[in-house]
Amino acid sequence: xxxxxxxxxxxxLSEEAFLTINCTYTATGxxxxxxxxxxxxxxxxxxxxxxxxxxxxxxxxxxxxxxKETTSFHLEKGSVxxxxxxxxxxxLSANYQLIWGAGTKLIIKP
Amino acid sequence: xxxxxxTPRHLVMGMTxxxxxxxxxxxxxxxxxxxKQSAKKPLELMFVYSLEERVENNSVPSRFxxxxxxxxxxxxxxxxxxxxxxxxxxxxxxxxxxxxYTFGSGTRLTVV
Numbered sequence: 001x002x003x004x005x006x007x008x009x010x011x012x013l014s015e016e017a018f019l020t021i022n023c024t025y026t027a028t029g030x031x032x033x034x035x036x037x038x039x040x041x042x043x044x045x046x047x048x049x050x051x052x053x054x055x056x057x058x059x060x061x062x063x064x065x066x067x068k069e070t071t072s073f074h075l076e077k078g079s080v081x082x083x084x085x086x087x088x089x090x091x092l093s094a095n096y097q098l099i100w101g102a103g104t105k106l107i108i109k110p
Numbered sequence: 111x112x113x114x115x116x117t118p119r120h121l122v123m124g125m126t127x128x129x130x131x132x133x134x135x136x137x138x139x140x141x142x143x144x145x146k147q148s149a150k151k152p153l154e155l156m157f158v159y160s161l162e163e164r165v166e167n168n169s170v171p172s173r174f175x176x177x178x179x180x181x182x183x184x185x186x187x188x189x190x191x192x193x194x195x196x197x198x199x200x201x202x203x204x205x206x207x208x209x210x211y212t213f214g215s216g217t218r219l220t221v222v
Binding site: 031032034036041042043044045046049051089093096097098100101102103 | 114143153155158160165166200202207208210212213214218
């Protein structure tokens with residue numbers, strides 16, 4: 001069945017470091033791909049999305065490119081801030097719902 | 111008010127109590143979802159409503175009872191819960207699932 005695999009956390013970085021959070025997927029058909037972010041005590045917020053192969057989603061300095069050949073949608077940011085500390089979820093659309101990764105906790109130290 | 115609103119934000123209930131969680135969306139979406147989020151576990155889809163009809167029930171115990179009276183409102187009625195039901199309960203809505211969901215801030219439920 002369809003599934004999403006994310007790198008396990010927590011990921012701990014210093015402020016201004018480069019961020020990559022890996023996400024790979026298994027899917028039949030042509031899903032949309034998403035990254036959501038969850039700040040402490042809050043619900044999930046859509047960070048970015050891509051609807052077809054080679055699309056790049058971007059928002060707030062974060063980027064991810066839909067790679068069909070490697071079935072990946074890795075999240076990147078060039079210079080992280082303390083305020084980026086949160087849990088990040090990768091997801092794909094399938095069977096009239098979203099299929100979720102387990103989430104990756106990101107900790108940014110000043 | 112816009113977006114998805116969940117009330118209450120926090121709830122503490124005893125195992126013999128009956129309570130309800132409320133979710134309201136002001137986005138004109140036609141599908142609504144209940145998720146359970148427990149510590150160190152993946153997001154668990156509980157119920158899906160599309161056009162006010164339940165289209166998914168992921169083997170959720172009968173002590174959880176959803177209700178969708180119209181396309182803007184979704185309830186989760188709780189009774190005789192167990193301590194392991196303590197979690198963050200998230201509501202979401204969508205117009206087209208391929209465009210993603212909009213989530214509420216969640217209700218933090220503690221069963222004592």
